[in-house]
Amino acid sequence: MKQHLLISIRITVALLVITCGAYPLAVWAVAQLVFPTRANGSLVTHDGRVVGSELIGQPFASDGFFHSRPSAAGNNGYDGTSSGGTNLGPTSKKLSDSVAAAVHDYRDVRPAEGIPADAVTASGSGLDPHISPAWARSQAPRVARANGIAVDEVERMITIRTEGRFLGIFGEPRVNVLLLNRDLLRRARS
DSSP: OHHHHHHHHHHHHHHHHIIIIIHHHHHHHHHHHHOHHHHTTOEEEETTEEEEETTBOOOOOSTTSOOOOOOOSSSSSOOGGGOOOOOOOTTOHHHHHHHHHHHHHOOOOOTTTOOOGGGTSOOSSSOOOEEOHHHHHHHHHHHHHHHTOOHHHHHHHHHHHEEOOBTTTBSOOEEEHHHHHHHHHHHHHO
């Protein structure tokens, strides 16, 4: 019995060292060497100050900035400790009412193009940092007017910030709102 107990203690200690020490340390080291920016949260800086992460959405309310998609994370949206979708089904009155309210509040759309779905619906996590190029373009006139620049220049900034499909086939083209708004700030400074 004593021999079996010693063997199980040694195995437990060995597995603790491997799974709680060596393996996490190896994964951390590889991530730091191969993907240092991503491993440290893909932080975005402006004037030497961290203003957010490329991977987590945040609200923008000023007319001079592009607005993110609605968020259902937390009471006021964009709460990283409460991420998640609404879990409301397509027949839900609450979902229908929230989309109708968002459509009513959406005043920046170009009437001929309609309202992009991501302008009035939350993402699955509630923290999506991207919007569709269509929604970004529909906000361009408001952003250009508020910043005193030509709409063509704002649309060019959108085109530059548009990310394609992953591996050319997965997902949809998208625009990172935080990076696009940082570009606006840099442009205003120049």
